[in-house]
Amino acid sequence: MAKTAQLFVTCIIDMLYPETGEAIVRVLQRSGATVDFPRDQTCCGQPGFNAGMRPQARQMAENTIRILENSPGDIVIPSGSCTGMIRHGYQELFADDLDWLERSQAIANRTYEFTQYLVDVIGVENLDAKFPHKISYHASCHLLRDIEIDEQPQRLLEKVKGAELIPLPKREECCGFGGLFSIEHPEISKAMLDCKIDNLIASGASILVSCDAGCVAHISGGLQRKKISLQAVHIADILDKH
Amino acid sequence: MVDTFHKHIQESLVNENLQIALDANAERRIAAREQALRSLSEPWQILRQRAHNVRLQTINNLDDYLDQFTNQAKNNGMIIHRAANASQAVQTVLDIAREKRARLIAKSKTMVSEEIDLNHSLEAAGFQVVETDLGEYIIQLRGESPSHIITPAVHLRKEEVGVTFQDKLGIPFTTDIPTMTAAARERLRRTFIEADIGLSGVNFGVAESGTICLVTNEGNGRMVTTLPPVHIALMGIERLVPTMEDLALMLELLPRSATGQKITVYTNLINAPRQPHEPDGPQERHIILVDNGRQVMRESPLAEALLCIRCGACLNACPVFAEIGGHAYVNDQGESSTYPGPIGSIVSPGLFGQTEFGHFARASSLCGACKDACPVDIDLPKLLLRVRAGGVTLHTKDVERGVPFNVNIGLRFYTWVASKSSRFTLALKLVGFFSRVVAPRSDWLRLPSFTGWGYSKDLPRPARQPFRERWARGLNQISSLNGIQDNNIDPYRIKESKSSSDLRDGEDLIQRFSEELVALDGYFTLCSSKDLPQHLFDELQNQGISSILSWEKNLLPHGLIDSLRSKGITVSEEFNEEVKAGISGAQAAIAETGTLVLPSGKGRAQFVSLIPEIHFAVLRASDIFQNITQVLHLPEVRQASATALISGPSRTADIEMTLTLGVHGPRKVHVFCLEGE
Numbered sequence: 001m002a003k004t005a006q007l008f009v010t011c012i013i014d015m016l017y018p019e020t021g022e023a024i025v026r027v028l029q030r031s032g033a034t035v036d037f038p039r040d041q042t043c044c045g046q047p048g049f050n051a052g053m054r055p056q057a058r059q060m061a062e063n064t065i066r067i068l069e070n071s072p073g074d075i076v077i078p079s080g081s082c083t084g085m086i087r088h089g090y091q092e093l094f095a096d097d098l099d100w101l102e103r104s105q106a107i108a109n110r111t112y113e114f115t116q117y118l119v120d121v122i123g124v125e126n127l128d129a130k131f132p133h134k135i136s137y138h139a140s141c142h143l144l145r146d147i148e149i150d151e152q153p154q155r156l157l158e159k160v161k162g163a164e165l166i167p168l169p170k171r172e173e174c175c176g177f178g179g180l181f182s183i184e185h186p187e188i189s190k191a192m193l194d195c196k197i198d199n200l201i202a203s204g205a206s207i208l209v210s211c212d213a214g215c216v217a218h219i220s221g222g223l224q225r226k227k228i229s230l231q232a233v234h235i236a237d238i239l240d241k242h
Numbered sequence: 243m244v245d246t247f248h249k250h251i252q253e254s255l256v257n258e259n260l261q262i263a264l265d266a267n268a269e270r271r272i273a274a275r276e277q278a279l280r281s282l283s284e285p286w287q288i289l290r291q292r293a294h295n296v297r298l299q300t301i302n303n304l305d306d307y308l309d310q311f312t313n314q315a316k317n318n319g320m321i322i323h324r325a326a327n328a329s330q331a332v333q334t335v336l337d338i339a340r341e342k343r344a345r346l347i348a349k350s351k352t353m354v355s356e357e358i359d360l361n362h363s364l365e366a367a368g369f370q371v372v373e374t375d376l377g378e379y380i381i382q383l384r385g386e387s388p389s390h391i392i393t394p395a396v397h398l399r400k401e402e403v404g405v406t407f408q409d410k411l412g413i414p415f416t417t418d419i420p421t422m423t424a425a426a427r428e429r430l431r432r433t434f435i436e437a438d439i440g441l442s443g444v445n446f447g448v449a450e451s452g453t454i455c456l457v458t459n460e461g462n463g464r465m466v467t468t469l470p471p472v473h474i475a476l477m478g479i480e481r482l483v484p485t486m487e488d489l490a491l492m493l494e495l496l497p498r499s500a501t502g503q504k505i506t507v508y509t510n511l512i513n514a515p516r517q518p519h520e521p522d523g524p525q526e527r528h529i530i531l532v533d534n535g536r537q538v539m540r541e542s543p544l545a546e547a548l549l550c551i552r553c554g555a556c557l558n559a560c561p562v563f564a565e566i567g568g569h570a571y572v573n574d575q576g577e578s579s580t581y582p583g584p585i586g587s588i589v590s591p592g593l594f595g596q597t598e599f600g601h602f603a604r605a606s607s608l609c610g611a612c613k614d615a616c617p618v619d620i621d622l623p624k625l626l627l628r629v630r631a632g633g634v635t636l637h638t639k640d641v642e643r644g645v646p647f648n649v650n651i652g653l654r655f656y657t658w659v660a661s662k663s664s665r666f667t668l669a670l671k672l673v674g675f676f677s678r679v680v681a682p683r684s685d686w687l688r689l690p691s692f693t694g695w696g697y698s699k700d701l702p703r704p705a706r707q708p709f710r711e712r713w714a715r716g717l718n719q720i721s722s723l724n725g726i727q728d729n730n731i732d733p734y735r736i737k738e739s740k741s742s743s744d745l746r747d748g749e750d751l752i753q754r755f756s757e758e759l760v761a762l763d764g765y766f767t768l769c770s771s772k773d774l775p776q777h778l779f780d781e782l783q784n785q786g787i788s789s790i791l792s793w794e795k796n797l798l799p800h801g802l803i804d805s806l807r808s809k810g811i812t813v814s815e816e817f818n819e820e821v822k823a824g825i826s827g828a829q830a831a832i833a834e835t836g837t838l839v840l841p842s843g844k845g846r847a848q849f850v851s852l853i854p855e856i857h858f859a860v861l862r863a864s865d866i867f868q869n870i871t872q873v874l875h876l877p878e879v880r881q882a883s884a885t886a887l888i889s890g891p892s893r894t895a896d897i898e899m900t901l902t903l904g905v906h907g908p909r910k911v912h913v914f915c916l917e918g919e
Contacts, residue, residue: 011660014709015670016702021709022717037713042660048653050608052630052643056657063661092624145610146623174561178607183694184646185605187252190698191565192607221699224686 003122004073005033008064008111010082011043012213013234020213020233023240024078024114031124033117038071046085049093050180061093062100068107074121075107078114078236080143080212081179086111087147113143115211115235119152125159131241132162136205138196138219138232139172140212153211153235160238168208169199177218193222200230208232246576247601254566259399263898264564267396270899271558274502275615281504283494283834283869293495294619296488297549300449300480301540307449307482308531314452318514318883321528328358331532335360335441335474338528339369342472344438350456350463351375352443353391353552354476354532356580357593360441372433374462376426376905377896383410387578389568391586392500392554393896397567400898423894423902430462430906435819440466440524444477445552446492447529450485451880453513454529457497457506461852461892461907464508468848468884473515473524479531480540480548486874492551493870495617499553501895504758505835505870508907509887517883519844522817535593542634544592547625549618550585556612556622557583562605573598584612588625596633600644603629670708677704751833751866752915758836762890763903765912768863774914775805778858781912782811782823791815791824791854794845798827798860799916817849824850825858828913829878831866837889838913839873841882851888857908859888863917 005028013021028035045060064086068075077083090104118124137157143149157165176182176192196219200208210216210232219232254260279286300307312322325331331354339347347369349355361382364371373382377395381388383406388394395403400417408415413425442463446455454475456463467473483489497503516523540548557563563583571582571590579590579599587602603626612622628636632643659669681687687703689696756766769777782790789812795803803813814821826846830839838859842848851857867873870887879885892907903909 009709015673015704018705018707018709018712022712025713025717037710039710039714040663041710042663042666043656048657049627050630051649051653052604052627052632052645053650053653053657054631054636056653059657060660092627141607141609141611145614172611174607174609174611176561176607178609180649181604181607182698184649185248185251186691186694186697187248187255188562188565188605189607191255192561193698195561217702218699221686221695221701224700225688225698 003033005035005076005117006068006071006073007035007037008041008044008068008075008077008082009037010077010079010213012217013078016217017213017234020078020236023236027118027127027236027239028076030127031118031122033122036071036073038067040067044082044085045093046081046089047179049085049089054093058093061090061104065090065100065103065107069103073110074117075111076114076117077111078211078213078234080113080140080147080149081214083111083113084142084146113147113149113211115152115156116149119155125155127156127159127239129159129239129241130161131238133207134164134166134205135207135209135238136166136168136200136203137171138168138175138208138210138215140210140215141174143211144172153209156235156239157209160241163238166203166205168203168205170195173199175215175219177214179214182218193218197222197226197228201228206230209235209238211235246572246574247570247605250570250572250576251566251605254570259402260397260567263397263399264567266899267393268558268564271502275499275555275558278498278502278504282498289491289495290617290619293491293617294549296483296491297551297618300482300484301545301548304480304482304540307484308479311447311449311452311482312531314450315529316452318452319527320452320514321526323528323530325530325532325534327534331358331476331530331534332360332363334530335364336367338472338474339364339367339439342438344472345370346433346437347371347439347441348433348437348466348470349373349378349441350443350458350466351378351394352441352476353388353580354443354478355441356388357534358532372430372437374430374433374466374906375458375896376423376460376894379426379430380406380896383407387569387580389582390554390557391552391581391583393899395896397569398897400900403897419897419900420902422897423905427905431819434462434465434469434906437466437470439472439474440468440470441474441476442467444475444481444529445496446489447477447482448484448486448489449482451513453511455489455493456510456512457493457508458510459501459507459892460894460905461508462905464510464848464852464886465906467510467512468523468852471525473527475512475527475529477529477531478536479533480536487871490869490871490874496551496553499555499615499617505837505887505889507889507892509889511879511885511887512883513880514883520842520883521815521845521847522849523842523883538634539589539592542592543628543636544588544625544634546620547585547588547592549620550589551618553617555615555617556585559611559615560584561609561611562607566605571602584622584626585620588622588629591629591633596629596644600629600633604644667708667710670704671706671711673704674706674708678706751868752863752917754833755831755836755866756915758834759890759911759913762836764836764890765910766915767912768915768917770918771799771916774799774860774916775802777914778802778825779806779809779811781858782806785823785856787823787856788812789814789821790858791818791821791847791850793826793847793850797845798825802860815847817847817853819853822854823856823858824854825860826851828859828861828865830873830876831861832868832870832873832887833866834869835889837870837887839876839879839885839887841878841885843878843882848884848886851886852907855904855908856910856912857888859911859913861913861915863915
């Protein structure tokens with residue numbers, strides 16, 4: 001029975017990685033879902049929330065909730081941190097407002113992270129993807145710890161034909177992005193990024209895979225700056241390869 | 243102010259010694275903790291939830307528990323003081339010190355004393371203050387503040403300690419850690435014996451009995467709370483648990499989380515000052531209950547941070563702390579806060595002020611490793627976000643919260659753009675367009691350093707056609723692959739962890755006790771009471787010992803002391819710091835942790851198991867219990883003025899985390915277990 005997935009594509013993918021957005025749509029379609037895109041979506045409000053600017057965060061969150069309320073069905077988000085924001089961050093943001101709290105919980109109840117949706121909801125692990133390369137999986141922090149998703153991306157990657165899945169040393173260590181953190185504390189962010197890149201090199205893999213485009217932009221940006229020919233990609237890019 | 247903070251951060255990042263030390267700390271502490279969690283009596287998630295609830299209930303009913311604790315402790319003969327703030331706490335200590343005409347004060351580690359800046363005030367008033375915890379001793383010599391709440395000298399390499407010892411103690415430069423530790427032991431021995439006042443912290447107060455509990459490894463905690471005639475304990479008002487059961491739970495979690503130990507070498511339970519029939523112990527014991535911002539925090543959105551049991555696991559788990567270390571957490575003036583790292587980033591602004599320390603909470607990527615490591619499951623990321631949003635009051639102006647100007651402007655603009663889809667779409671297209679103008683041939687933009695982003699990395703060039711536009715124009719439609727369905731996964735699958743510490747069915751308590759003791763570098767001999775005198779004498783001979791300290795002889799197996807005397811061993815019940823061995827009994831023992839239980843009492847001098855280098859203990863096999871909870875309820879333990887739980891020889895890992903045995907307490911513990919008693 002075909003499911004309808006309302007794609008909340010996230011501002012980073014919208015702006016920096018639209019091809020990844022397209023890959024996500026194709027992968028969802030291949031898995032048997034019908035994909036829709038609520039066109040008025042903008043941003044879940046996480047940047048303002050992380051900055052401590054809760055009035056601004058609330059404005060964006062209320063906006064997002066209204067838009068998603070008008071889009072029935074499962075909401076699928078290709079990001080651990082944005083999913084975490086809607087599931088948990090909104091509870092904190094609206095803690096003193098019962099109405100909005102209920103509305104946000106109703107949305108949260110049908111919100112899924114992308115790999116979680118494929119594996120746990122649709123029930124698909126094999127997307128008939130082919131990618132004969134050495135890849136290594138980086139467990140992005142909000143995905144791993146906030147919404148506790150870790151096995152699903154790995155199961156999907158294991159089924160990719162030809163791909164050699166190599167363990168990433170210190171895979172659970174933060175890459176140093178943290179959104180605003182990398183802007184306000186670029187020195188610490190760089191030190192953490194250097195560690196992540198060193199670990200990627202040590203793994204022997206050519207490509208680092210993550211479920212969060214923030215991590216991808218941060219790590220690939222660092223690889224580019226250092227002129228290292230390894231890559232960092234979003235998981236959808238690999239799952240889409242045929 | 244960001245600039246001073248950033249300056250200190252930058253200094254830390256280029257300090258090679260510090261980087262090596264911090265990496266080593268993180269690696270070892272994380273591994274040790276993970277190893278230790280495997281021996282929990284129940285799964286980690288269950289125990290930490292339970293601990294969370296115990297501490298939450300305590301904080302929610304703090305006034306009641308404080309009253310109960312105070313009344314019980316007073317009944318026991320403790321003198322209780324309340325200090326609303328740092329200066330009152332300092333004044334109380336000064337008053338006691340003056341009244342007692344004290345000159346020398348020996349301190350074991352207490353972060354509350356750092357918080358109130360006690361040492362400087364005491365010294366300014368003419369008192370001599372000596373830190374006796376090895377890590378604290380080292381940084382006191384260097385004139386530094388602690389850089390970690392558990393291991394104060396973690397930022398130092400052994401070469402640096404060697405230089406300090408050479409400069410300040412006059413010993414030849416060495417990097418041999420046992421040599422350095424022995425030098426500290428020798429210097430501090432006089433301090434313990436001559437101090438007029440012993441000043442300690444408190445790890446937990448138990449409300450139902452008025453007991454205070456201290457956990458240490460080196461023996462200095464036992465020393466300062468046993469030898470000087472006056473003991474002062476500084477206690478944050480939030481450091482309570484309701485019952486002894488709750489204490490047992492905390493004692494299972496705290497050492498494992500802090501240092502990867504099942505139990506610290508010395509767990510001290512203190513109820514009262516020396517009783518009339520007891521041979522040693524301080525005649526006066528004071529507890530100063532320090533508020534210093536805790537009540538205000540309790541009524542604020544940051545209250546959950548008061549659950550903290552000061553284990554330091556969050557510091558060890560934090561990737562930011564591993565890069566910058568504790569000393570980087572500074573205010574405008576470059577003064578470091580008592581509490582750094584994840585928990586420090588919440589309690590520093592919470593207790594001491596948002597303006598002064600609110601910026602700590604912004605130096606986090608919110609990765610959540612801290613929350614995962616916390617034994618009382620404090621939601622640290624949530625609290626960090628609350629600090630960012632204003633801390634103790636959530637509704638202050640952005641300027642007061644400490645939102646940097648550029649972030650403030652940028653996010654207000656972004657919010658305006660994102661509040662309307664058409665504006666957002668236009669903005670994305672403009673960004674895409676201008677990116678192509680700036681970098682027509684490259685997939686990457688190289689932004690200048692000051693943008694933050696451009697400091698370490700390039701930016702993928704924003705697309706000319708954002709995703710939403712591609713969608714609007716119709717993506718390539720792919721027909722779904724029919725019929726490919728994998729096995730359904732149960733989304734309610736729960737991760738289970740195995741726990742393994744419970745005594746296996748039918749396992750010998752004696753066997754388990756001896757294994758645990760030996761694993762702690764203790765010695766174990768099983769024998770009959772008939773053979774005991776010969777075994778003990780042989781041991782003394784082997785070690786070249788002809789003189790020992792002892793408990794009152796009729797508290798030991800009948801005839802033991804007489805037999806030793808008849809073989810030429812001098813046995814004394816009087817304090818003598820030159821004697822190299824001591825023999826005591828033991829009220830009980832704990833199999834799971836290899837622990838001896840020695841309550842104070844008539845004829846049971848505490849110095850016998852504390853001062854000499856070698857401690858012999860006679861234990862009846864029938865007195866071995868399985869776990870600590872059973873022992874905490876023993877009447878002898880509840881009624882004693884002080885009980886020492888001793889798990890192996892004294893140890894420290896304060897210099898480069900290298901384990902050294904025999905710091906202040908005995909360097910060797912040998913248990914003779916009498917079977918069939």
